[in-house]
Amino acid sequence: MKRLILLLLFISFGELLYGQSTGTISGDVQDEAGNPLPYASVILQGTSYGAATDEEGGYQFTAPVGNYTLIVSEVGFTSLKREITVKAGQLNSIPLVKLKEAQEVLGAFTVRDQKSEYKVEKPSESLRLNTSLIETPQNIQIITGELLADQQVIDMSDGVLRNVSGATRLEHWGNMYARVNMRGSRAAAFRNGMNITSSWGPLTEDMSFVSHVEFVKGPAGFMMSNGEPSGIYNVVTKKPTGETKGAVNLSMGSYDLYRGTMDFDGKLSKGGKLLYRLNVMGQSQNSFQDYNFNRRYSVAPVLDYQLDERTKLTLEYVYQYAKMANVGSAYVFSTKGYGIYDQRATIAEQGLDPTMVDDHSVTANLQHDINDNWKITGQLAYFNSAQEGSSMWLRGIDENDRLVRYVSIWDAINENAFGQVYVNGEVKTGAVNHRILAGLDMGTKEYIADWSQAHNLDTEENPFDMNDRSYGTPANGLPQFDRTKSLKQRANTTVISQSYSGIYVQDELGFFENDLRLTLAGRYTYVSQSSYGTGMEESQVTPRVGLSYSFDNQTSVYALFDQSFVPQTGVLRNGGDVKPITGNNMEVGVKRDFFDGRWSTGISAYRILKNNQLVPDPQDPDDPDDQGQYSLQLGQTRTQGVEFDARGELTKGMVLILNYAYTDSEITKDSREDFVGNVVPGFAKHLANGWLNYKVVNGTLKGFGLSAGFTYQGDRTTWNWSADTQRALPDYFRVDGGLFWENDNLTLRANVFNVLDKYLYSGTAYATYYYYQAEAPRNARLSVGFKF
Structure with missing residues (x-):
């Protein structure tokens, strides 16, 4: 009995000493939206002391007294470090930790057996x-x-x-x-x-x-x-992820498609403060139509530098090069209707010089976490796209589809610069939660183009006959454009420029533990712009009001009212000034997630009233030299419709996307009474899509899968005005499908497009004729990808 008493005293004394040399650490982990993050890792750097969060995002563990760096991490989120002090015999409560979703993996990239995630949360x-x-x-x-x-x-x-x-x-x-x-x-x-x-x-x-x-x-x-x-x-x-990994993908397919991509991702410094991402692509592809082709390559390096624990600088450069056939050579013309000639028909000429584009962009993004609830972001960017090439159209066409083609020079420079600063924050006033967004936007744009030189390929005596097409020897020869002067000298008044600045603020007020949310926002925008020698300055305040309510974490309803202000560029035949677009949008909707959030659905109904919309001038065809130059400004248009979207994982290994939209757009007000009630060109009244992807997740066929999808467009309007006596576009239906096999490193994929081998096209009636562009007949692609 004495020995037992001594043993108990020794154990109690030891526990007392241990309690005086340790402390308890506890806290909670959430995402930025305030949702608990279960199973997140919480550990003291350089030790084995730590825990995983429970279903409610909470954690608690004991560790020796001392100063530590607490690391909180979760898959799909950016890890967070916090300096803490563990005090003896005390409950050390750590302030709420909110993890930011990693840009490179999307907001809701959750690790499951289904590797390809189609649904995200933010x-x-x-x-x-x-x-x-x-x-x-x-x-x-x-x-x-x-x-x-x-x-x-x-x-x-x-x-x-x-x-x-x-x-x-x-x-x-x-x-x-x-x-x-x-x-x-x-x-x-x-x-x-x-x-x-x-x-x-x-x-x-x-x-x-x-x-x-x-x-x-x-x-x-x-x-x-x-x-x-x-x-x-x-x-x-794509941005750096902080993981050292890479991927290579090689593809080939119909019409001489050869394509290769490489994606490298990793660290340039041992501690991970300097990260990089490099994507490279090269591609060569011809067409089902003769003399049409596309050669492209791109290089896109990105650097992330963690200046300190709360500040990150991202530098990004993207270069794209494109070499393609004459723009417009895919068009087919006929006085008889759409789809008159076989899909391979083209008006292109094999001896025409290609169109080439050099496209550059540089972006610098600086992010600083002021504290756990406030963040400021600044961004500067410069875009420059230079084009040298030509476009193609027709000078005239007779009733037998014999036409005179012409080629016009199309050299252009598209130059943009942008600056943005905005702050995101969250604060509580009593029982009301505020999510604040405020910022400044500035930008300048300039588009300079030369369309001043044109050359007829054919003559009226020797036209190009669509019924008996002959290539290689156009009656009037090939063009020789004069580029001895600079583009700015040649462009003359063909300059479109814009400078804008805007200030905006938004407060999302959350009531009843954020189940009810009221969004109040507004923006002041000032714009100065000129186009084709005319100029304007405009400014306007546009408000926004939204209301949403969550019945639970998987069901919400919302209502929205907001306005828009969009300056436009164009030339009116009467020489008048082009007014900016102003518009009101009213929208209501329901959002619902199923299967523990793996499958999301949403349905919305909307009405948009838009003033001063520009559309192509239907009188343009009267003067072939001015085709496409003039616009028509409408009084007011009304667009209304219903949209349904669903995406995500139905069952293990089965992912489904479905969407449908009903759209109706018409002119409701205009000084020209005969315009009121007309349909605004450029939409399909009924549009539906589906895509199913199924992968075997167990057994001998594990990793094998198939996919299939369709696209339907009904009651299509053309992209231009047409006479009542001219034909409408037929309905559109296309089916695609494929097979694949994959494991952790290797992916083999084969897709077939336009499985039913339908003659598909889009186009419009124009003056006394039709023009359209055909899509490829049945074709296929095969790719091999490897991750390391």
Whole structure:
């Protein structure tokens, strides 16, 4: 008994001594939206003391007294370090830790058996919103890099739009740039949060350096500079991840497609303060049409430097080179209708000089965490795209489809510079939570082009006969353009420039533990611009009000009202000034996640009233020398519709994307009474897409999979005005599919496009004739990828 008492006293004394030399550490870990992060790692640097967070994001463990660096990390999030002191015998409460989602892996890249994630939770930092998608009072769809790779998408013009409701592409422009329309008009093109839209640009981004693409429906001008009320698409480029890894992909396919990409990611300093990412691409491709081709390569290095624990500098350079056939050579002309000639028909000539584009961009991004709740971001960027080439059209056509083709010079420089500073913060006043966004945007744009020289390839006596096509010896010979003068001297008045600045502020007020959210925002924008020798200055305040409510963490409803202000460039036939677009957008929607958040759905209904929209002047064809030069300004248009989007994982290994959009756009007010009630050209009334990807996750066939998808467009309007007696575009239906096999390192993928081998095209009736561009018949791509 004495020995037992002595042993108990010894143990108690030891516990007392240990308690006096240790302390307990506890706290909570959340994401930026305030959601708990279970299973996050919390550890004291250089020791084995630590714990994983529980289901509610909390943690608690004991460690010896002393000063430590606490490291909190989670897959898909940027790790956080915090200096702490452990005091003897005390409960050391650590302030709430909020982890930021890593840019390079997207907001909701969760590790599961299904490697290719199609669903994400939050937009990129370049959209500036510190809110999850399900809580945002707006329709925002994100197309992940994994999905684009599964579909073997090559560039922004190559199938991206099938993954989002209501988005269509108008004209092809030789893959020079992607003209995206949604909700009745052109969507502004953004890259990393900067509006790089120009009259003919930007150059289509190659997917080799793209992380993901974000589609923001409805006005986003209050935070994203000037943008159409129809919405924007934001291309987000790849950034360093801090992991040492790489990937190589080789592809080949129909029409002499040969393509290679390399992606290197890693550390340039031992401690990881200096990171890098390098993406390289080279591609050669011909066409199903003779004399059409595309040669491209790109180089995109990125450096991340961690200046201190709270400050990071990112430097990025992107260079793209494109060499392609004459822009416009894919068009086919006929007085009889669409699809008259076989898909291989072309008006191109083999001896024409190619069009070449050198596209550069440099971006510097500085981010500083003021504290755990406030962050400031600054960004400067310069874009320069130089083009030398030509375009093609017709001078005239007779009833037997014999035409006189002409080639005009098309040299251009597209130069942009941008500066942005914005702050994100979160603060509480009583029971109300505030998510603050405020910032300054500035930018200048200049587009200079020379279309002043033109050359007829054919003569009226010896026209080009679409029924008996002969190439190589045009009756009037090939053009010889004079480039002895500089482009600026040749361009004369063909200069489009814009300078703008804007200040914006937004407060998202959260009530009832942030279940009810009221968004109040506004923007002041000043714009000075000139086009074709005419100038204007405008300024306007545009408000924004949104309301959203979460029934639970997987269901929300929202309502939104906002306005837009978009200066336009163009030439009116009467010589008048072009007024800016002003518009109102009203939208309501429901968002719902299923299967523990793996599959997301959303449905929205909207109405956009837009004033002063520019459209092509239907009288243009009366003067062939002025074709495409003049615009027509409408009074007011109304676009309304319903959109449905669903994406994510249905069951283990099965991923499904579905979307549908009903769109109706018409002129509601105009001084020309005969215009009221007319449909505004450039949309499909019914548009539906689907994509299914299934992979075997167990058994002998593990890693094997298949995919299939479709695109349907019904009640298509053309991209131009047409007479009542002219034909409408037929409905559009396309099916694609493929097979793949993959393991941890190797991926083999084969896709077939236009499986049903349909004759697909888009086009318009124009004056007394039709012109259209055909899509490729059935074709295929095979790729081999290796990760290391």
